[in-house]
Amino acid sequence: MTSAARHGSGCLRRAWLFCGLLLLPMANGGCQRAASGLLGGSTAENTEAVLVALSEARAWQRRADLLLLDGDLPGAIHSVEEVLLIPFPASAPEAEDVRLDAHLRLARLYLRLGGEEGEKKALAVVEKGRKVATRESFFSAHLESVAADVYRARGERVTDPKEKEDAKRRELEAHERHIDIDKRLLRTLLNLPPASNKGESR
Amino acid sequence: MMCTPALRSAFVVLGLLVSPGCAHQAATADAPASSSSGGEIATLERRIASAKANLSGGVSRGAASASAPAAAPSAAGAAPFTRCDGVCQAASEICTCHRRICTLADELKDGRSADSCRRSQRDCEDAGKSCAACGG
Numbered sequence: 001m002t003s004a005a006r007h008g009s010g011c012l013r014r015a016w017l018f019c020g021l022l023l024l025p026m027a028n029g030g031c032q033r034a035a036s037g038l039l040g041g042s043t044a045e046n047t048e049a050v051l052v053a054l055s056e057a058r059a060w061q062r063r064a065d066l067l068l069l070d071g072d073l074p075g076a077i078h079s080v081e082e083v084l085l086i087p088f089p090a091s092a093p094e095a096e097d098v099r100l101d102a103h104l105r106l107a108r109l110y111l112r113l114g115g116e117e118g119e120k121k122a123l124a125v126v127e128k129g130r131k132v133a134t135r136e137s138f139f140s141a142h143l144e145s146v147a148a149d150v151y152r153a154r155g156e157r158v159t160d161p162k163e164k165e166d167a168k169r170r171e172l173e174a175h176e177r178h179i180d181i182d183k184r185l186l187r188t189l190l191n192l193p194p195a196s197n198k199g200e201s202r
Numbered sequence: 203m204m205c206t207p208a209l210r211s212a213f214v215v216l217g218l219l220v221s222p223g224c225a226h227q228a229a230t231a232d233a234p235a236s237s238s239s240g241g242e243i244a245t246l247e248r249r250i251a252s253a254k255a256n257l258s259g260g261v262s263r264g265a266a267s268a269s270a271p272a273a274a275p276s277a278a279g280a281a282p283f284t285r286c287d288g289v290c291q292a293a294s295e296i297c298t299c300h301r302r303i304c305t306l307a308d309e310l311k312d313g314r315s316a317d318s319c320r321r322s323q324r325d326c327e328d329a330g331k332s333c334a335a336c337g338g
Contacts, residue, residue: 138288141295148302165310172306172315175299179325182292182299186329189288190336 046089053088057098060086064105073112080106096132100139103129107146111153119157122150136188141181148174286336293329300326 064079083102088095103125110121126147133140148171155167187195300322307315 138291138295141292145295145299148299168306168310169315172303172310172318175303175306176318176322179296179299179303179322182296183325183329186289186292186296186332189285189292190332 046091049089050092050094053086053092054094054098056086057083057102061102061105064109073109077106077109080109096134097137097139099132100129100137100143103132104139104142104146107143108149111146111150115157116154119150119154123147126150136181136184138182138185141178141185144174144178144181148178286333289329289336290333293326293333296322296329297326 060079060082064076067073067075067079080102084099084106086098088098107122107125107129110118110125112118113121126143129143130140133143151167151171151174155164155171158164158167184194187193300319303315303322304319307319
């Protein structure tokens with residue numbers, strides 16, 4: 001290891017010391033309750049609650065970045081899981097995007113665990129993400145991209161020709177779903193009416 | 203509500219801490235390790251103190267404001283996402299999927315996947331035209 005790399009690693013550890021101290025109030029639940037207490041108030045309070053929740057999500061995601069730099073994949077997974085526990089005001093449209101983004105990252109991190117177990121966990125997170133989505137967005141499209149990545153990994157892992165072929169078909173179908181969502185998003189962005197289903201089914 | 207100022211403080215400080223600080227340094231680990239760890243911690247502590255003072259509307263508001271542009275994590279280079287950005291992003295994703303679908307179709311060698319490849323090619327071309335028409 002070079003001295004620069006050692007310095008970087010030491011620096012990360014120091015950052016962790018700071019982060020640990022700063023995240024302690026969140027971890028003990030007291031502040032989470034306080035944030036929840038903001039959720040039913042005025043518009044200004046709700047705006048503040050959304051900003052607090054977004055900041056918390058950003059902090060957990062950044063924590064995951066730092067852990068990944070240190071090679072701590074389980075720690076990063078735990079950090080991203082925390083994003084899913086953040087209480088947002090019920091009416092905040094940002095909540096869905098933040099949660100979908102967390103599902104996406106979580107699925108990708110599980111996939112990095114490798115093997116059948118990692119793939120299963122990643123697919124389970126993708127499925128949960130699909131249930132979270134109440135509208136189509138780039139986030140929901142990217143869930144299908146992650147599903148495709150999982151099937152691609154499966155196709156590369158398995159040796160049985162039939163299982164390999166099945167994985168490829170599922171990957172292809174996931175790409176098709178991704179395209180379908182993007183096409184609808186594109187039409188919305190271009191202010192075009194929804195396409196008729198005739199001849200569009202895959 | 204009792205904990206809210208502390209919570210807000212923690213978030214702001216955490217944002218200030220992790221955005222421009224050690225993570226960036228670790229990511230560029232090949233750079234010469236010129237600053238001592240003591241100096242780095244002192245810098246971070248100054249940032250924290252500055253952020254806390256700003257949050258509580260305290261005496262060092264002016265000083266905190268002066269340091270805010272460099273430290274504000276949310277203001278870092280995020281250009282607004284326009285409608286055309288969205289159109290071209292969708293087009294790019296569609297074409298990425300199309301290329302992979304056609305690679306898979308080559309391997310699967312059946313009518314259904316060949317159809318999927320052709321359809322996705324059409325989708326990619328149409329989306330590319332939409333992006334170009336949008337100025338992308």
